[in-house]
Amino acid sequence: MRYLPLTETDRAEMLAAVGAGAIDDLFVDVPKDLLLGEPIEGLPLHASEMAVERHMSRLAGQNLSAGEAPFFIGAGAYRHHVPATVDHLIQRGEFLTAYTPYQPEIAQGTLQVLFEFQTQVARLFGTDIANASMYDGSTACWEAVQMADRITRRDRVVLSGGLHPHYVSTIRTMARFTRDEIDSRVPVLDAEPDDAALIEAISDETGSVVVQYPDILGRVPDLAAISDAAHAKGALLIVVVTEPVALGLIEAPGKLGADIVVGEGQSLGVGLSFGGPYLGLFGCREKFVRQMPGRVCGETVDADGKRGFVLTLSTREQHIRREKATSNICTNSGLCALAFSIHMTLLGGGGLARLARLNHARARKLVDRLERIEGVSCLNHAYFNEVTIILPQDARETVRVLADRGVLAGVSLGRLYPDANELHRGLLVTATETVSDEDIETFASALEGVLA
Known part of the structure; x- marks a missing residue:
């Protein structure tokens, strides 16, 4: 297939339809100094498919993969x-091409998997409820901060020095468009996490405290003590888990007082893949469910009394009125969620x-x-x-x-x-x-x- 299948007539008709005189008119908002005035030096204008394959293979050969x-x-x-069974099952046509299951009557398989995924995440995190996945761990963390803002009506956020710097960066990037005041710190090379300093930073204006567990240096913070301190000031504790396998050995954050638990699900069922796509996990206390972003799949019965699955809660901006939505970035990672769920099922609790x-x-x-x-x-x-x-x-x-x-x-x-x-x-x-x-x-x- 050609890369540019449109004819000059096709292009002229499309430009006329949008009211543009030339293709360059579509880029008037891009600063002139960022626009290319000529082809990139050293890059050929065209090449055969075989030549491109050989070139890309040579480039890939320079990588040292995991x-x-x-x-x-x-x-x-x-x-x-990742067991071979995971890849085999997620590549089945009914899963590989599925997206958001808007029509439950034709998406029962996908909805059932997401329902089971939610159950697995809630049990893993020790939370009352979990949603049907999010984009990745860092954006799930920001969504948790915004959720805490809505619940507490406060916009001061205290970040542990042990929080992954990429998560901190995501929070700071998004906070540029909100009123949130971000109090963050850099970790210290100390055998103990910064629990005392973190607790000291919690004030009556704090809406949420964000802690990674285990933290970026591999240490395990005292979540129970931090939870008590946060709750004493009326703040919520958000716990970030970047390595969910750890929860097979250490206590679930929800059992230690976490109000919202988020994380990256890549470890189970999803390969490294040069950085993505990955999987955002999100769980919380049941009383906060209506402030939770994303979707919740629920179990019901049909007109004949047979078990079935539906979207019970959808708070995304594309489902409800934009001003009522809890989020507009909570793209889910359905196929990665399926891979996570299959891997978890194969392992079981004992595994x-x-x-x-x-x-x-x-x-x-x-x-x-x-x-x-x-x-x-x-x-x-x-x-x-x-x-x-x-x-x-x-x-x-x-x-x-x-x-x-x-x-x-x-x-x-x-x-x-x-x-x-x-x-x-x-x-x-x-x-x-x-x-x-x-x-x-x-x-x-x-x-x-x-x-x-």
Whole structure:
């Protein structure tokens, strides 16, 4: 198929229909200095399909993918084994092409899956209810902040220093268009999370407190203490979970006092995929359900008394009057939600717990080996599968050298916090069930060589 199938006559008719004299008129709002005046240098005007395939294959060959090297990268996206059953089922035609199930009479399969997905997320998070997925973890976090604003009628937001900087960035970007006052901080290389400082920052004007669990440095904050402090001031506690597998081993946030729990569901059923598409998870207390963004699938019976599923609550701007909507960005990730649900079903509660224990055991083995290297230490010894390692030199250059030697060693804190010099020796490493003893030894030996 041609890339430009329209004729000059087709284009002229389309321009006339919208009242434009030429194609350039469609770009008058773009600053002149940002418009290309001529073709990009070095890029051919045309090429055959085979030539393009060869060129793209050569470019792809420069990547070092997760499955080709010892892999210790996490920081919000994790490599787990995804059973082949997941891919097989989500590629069935009735799922692969389905979008929002507006007509329940022809979407019972999709609605049932979403109903079961909600149940799984609510049980995982320890919340009364969960919605039928959101776009990703960071935008779900912002939606939680806005939900708390509506409930408390306050617009001051306190962010833990342990919250992922990308989530902080998303919140700050969206807050430019609202009245929200964002109180955030940079983490400190300390074995303990910033619970005391966070609690101290909660005031009578605070609407919500946002805490990551485990946090960006791999530490586990005391949610119960933070919840008590937030509630004493009339604020809501929002907990962010970027690694849902951890909840197979540590207590669910809802059981520790969280009012709203959000997270990234990529770990279960969804591959790394160069950063997306991913899956936003969202749960809350039942009394807040009408302020929750997104959709809720419910169970009912039809005219003959047979079990059926419908959209019980739809608060998106495309479903109801725009001024009554709780959100206009809550695009759901239906296919990723299906993958998550299938993977969770295959694991079951016992399987998730075993997977979590295996992840923790792998991380402990990694830390034990790395700490035997001179000059290397572990920030703390209470973590799940991700932990911060302190190096005797800047971790950014170390990561680059190790990548050249075929080891994807983790995420340098200097990359996440380029302006915080005291964090530059920190290296965030992750070990999931996909990490072998050989991978750990390869990483350790390569690191010894770099630090020698």
